[in-house]
Amino acid sequence: MAEYNSLEKIRLQKVEELRAEGVEPYPIRAKRTHTSAQAVAEFEKDETVEVKVTLAGRIRSMRPKGKLCFAHIEDGDGKIQLFLRVNEVGEDRLSFFNKMFDLGDFVEATGVMMRTKAGEVSLHVHDFTLLAKSISPLPADKDVTQEDGTVVRYASLDDPELRARQRYADLAVNSEVRETFRKRATLVKSLRTFLDDHDFLEVETPILQPLYGGAAARPFTTHHNELDQDMYLRISFELYLKRLLVGNLERVYEIGRDFRNEGVSFKHNPEFTQLEFYWAYADYLQVMELTEQMIAYTAEKVTGSTKVKFGDYELEFKPPWKRVEMRDGILETSGIDIAEHKTAEALFKAIKEKLPKAMPDPKSTRGKLIDFLVSEYLEPTLIQPTFLYNYPRDISPLAKSMPGDPLTVERFEGYVAGFELCNAFTELNDPLDQEQRFLEMGRDYADGDEEKQPLDEDYLRAMRYGMPPNGGFGMGVDRLTMLLTNKHSIREVLLFPALRKEE
Numbered sequence: 001m002a003e004y005n006s007l008e009k010i011r012l013q014k015v016e017e018l019r020a021e022g023v024e025p026y027p028i029r030a031k032r033t034h035t036s037a038q039a040v041a042e043f044e045k046d047e048t049v050e051v052k053v054t055l056a057g058r059i060r061s062m063r064p065k066g067k068l069c070f071a072h073i074e075d076g077d078g079k080i081q082l083f084l085r086v087n088e089v090g091e092d093r094l095s096f097f098n099k100m101f102d103l104g105d106f107v108e109a110t111g112v113m114m115r116t117k118a119g120e121v122s123l124h125v126h127d128f129t130l131l132a133k134s135i136s137p138l139p140a141d142k143d144v145t146q147e148d149g150t151v152v153r154y155a156s157l158d159d160p161e162l163r164a165r166q167r168y169a170d171l172a173v174n175s176e177v178r179e180t181f182r183k184r185a186t187l188v189k190s191l192r193t194f195l196d197d198h199d200f201l202e203v204e205t206p207i208l209q210p211l212y213g214g215a216a217a218r219p220f221t222t223h224h225n226e227l228d229q230d231m232y233l234r235i236s237f238e239l240y241l242k243r244l245l246v247g248n249l250e251r252v253y254e255i256g257r258d259f260r261n262e263g264v265s266f267k268h269n270p271e272f273t274q275l276e277f278y279w280a281y282a283d284y285l286q287v288m289e290l291t292e293q294m295i296a297y298t299a300e301k302v303t304g305s306t307k308v309k310f311g312d313y314e315l316e317f318k319p320p321w322k323r324v325e326m327r328d329g330i331l332e333t334s335g336i337d338i339a340e341h342k343t344a345e346a347l348f349k350a351i352k353e354k355l356p357k358a359m360p361d362p363k364s365t366r367g368k369l370i371d372f373l374v375s376e377y378l379e380p381t382l383i384q385p386t387f388l389y390n391y392p393r394d395i396s397p398l399a400k401s402m403p404g405d406p407l408t409v410e411r412f413e414g415y416v417a418g419f420e421l422c423n424a425f426t427e428l429n430d431p432l433d434q435e436q437r438f439l440e441m442g443r444d445y446a447d448g449d450e451e452k453q454p455l456d457e458d459y460l461r462a463m464r465y466g467m468p469p470n471g472g473f474g475m476g477v478d479r480l481t482m483l484l485t486n487k488h489s490i491r492e493v494l495l496f497p498a499l500r501k502e503e
Contacts, residue, residue: 004135011135014100018130025133030108032056037077040121043113051113055080055123056131058172059105064098067091073107078175081122082109088126097128104134138173164491164499183302184481184493188255190301191275191477194294200251200277205240207233207257213456214238214398215474217260220270233259237276238398238472242427243462245280245470253277255477266489267419270498273477280468283426284410287471288387291414291422292319295385295480302484310417310486313383321385321414326374329388333377338370338392342407366407367392382415389413397437398472399425414475416483422475429470431463 004012018025034042034053043051057073057080067086072079086094088111101107111125139157157163163170163177170177192202210229212219214236224231237254244252258274279287296306299317306318331337335354341347344366351358351369360372370392382388389412393401399409410426428434438455481493491497 007137008135011102011133011137014102015133015135018100018133023130025130027129027131030056030131032108035077036073036075036080039113039123040080043115043121047115052111053113053123054108054110055082056106056108058134059101059103059107062098062101062103067094069094069098073109076178081116081120082107082111082125082128083114083116083122084125084128088124089128093128101130102134102137103140104136104138105130106132106134138169140173160489160491161499164497165502167495180481180485180487180493181495183485187298187302187481187484188273188477190298191255191294193301194297195253195277198251198290200253200279201249203241203244203249203252203254204256205234205237205254207259209234209240211454211456211458212236213454213459215258215260216395218262220259220261235260236474237274238278238474239456239459241276241278242467242470242472243459245278246462246465246467250280250468251277264498266491267479267482269478269490269494272490272494274474275477276472276474278427278470278472280470282471283469284389284412284424284471287424287473288323288389288412289319291424291473291475292317292321292385292387295414295421298480299484308484308486310483311488313417315384315416315483317385321387323387323389324382326370326378326388326390329378330370330373333381334373336373338373342366344369365394367395371395379415379420380418383417385421386415387412388415394440396425397441398428398434400428419479421479421483422473424471424473427467427470427472429463429467431460431467434463435460 015025031054034055036055036057039051039053039055042053055073055075057075059071060074060079061072063070069084071082071084073082084094084097089097107128108131109123109125109128111123111127114122114124116122157166157170157173171181196202208222208224208231210231212232212235215238217235219232219235222231222233223229235258237256237258241252241254253276255273255275257271259271261270262268264270279290296317296319299306299308306316308315308317327338336347336350338347341350344364347366347369348360348362348364351360351373358372358376360369364372374388378388390402390408391399391411391413393399393407393409396409396411399411402408402410412424413420414422428437435455442455478490478493482488482490485493487493
């Protein structure tokens, strides 16, 4: 049972008094005719014409002044002032409003639009109704006057942990947070529009899967009681989407949730939104061009420009993006030429000689050592949108090898502001090669290694029917939202992020 503080007890007492007077504090219906923005727009078209409306919203301020009361309510469009006067509502009703209504209550008010002497467009209230009584007061902004006379506004809810736990309160009091999630919705809509306009078909694939795959991550495991079998929350859409290419759906995409049983950080959440697409008869270079076009298009739709402010950086998403071959990038930032070290042992030795402070895992494969060099030395330098391409084969089990170089595959990752945004391959479509890759991972990777992927017999069977050459792409929608809304934690762009249980 909830424990109520003294202010909440006062409000609960008001609920009882309202019901005793025959007033239901949570009525069944509202009768709103306009939003605040619609009412203002209609009034301002011709202020000589009477505009009668019924508005609804949460009370954000109340200023009783004798036989008057000014109040502001807030709806989804913004705030609007209510003007209550004893002449129209009566002395008893005005007293009732001042006594029984509190900040945070939802109210419905009917009246005529007007402009006050101060010039503020307001609703001259003729009648009002309580729609929902607020028991717990919302956090409120506080204005503090400094010694020099300046006024400093302290945010009503600025603790990141509390905001993430109580997103409902965060949204209610912080309009900029609501704007962030409106931008996120625009972002997702823009991605869809771009892909739809390029003849991609949106599809849905299973979230519960009998076998996980398509990414390097530890899955969440569950159990299906009726089938009496363990199942996994998907870590990627990839293997199912590529099955559709076998079925002659040539351009497919999905935007949905993936689940990875891994750590939480400023750029990781166990549950996140992913975009993946697969494009028959394309390779990673064509996907590269489409990617920069898609993200530039989305940036312009969300922010109005391809130039985006992110912290201290001004990012330019306009194509073409910078392209860096992985070997060259590692050589420039670490001094190690990975092409000269063909085995894990040789590369590990070179790292310890040239970078004595580096701490790679001595049991790592060659590909994971290369990945270590990227993350530690190269990745932090990739600020402007950049494609890093040509990756080691042993950490890219689903990508095609480059002609003449069996240790390297046709893969790129897009980096922005020093972190990975997207990942793409020229997809492997040789079922015999694919089976061999799965077997190699089973042999070379320890049990529990997040890079290890199980052998998927059904996927191999689909490949044996014939899969067209294709390019595939995956991107974290949450990370793109961070970049386009200038947020530096993934929690800021997730309505309900994963959090440790509250003690």
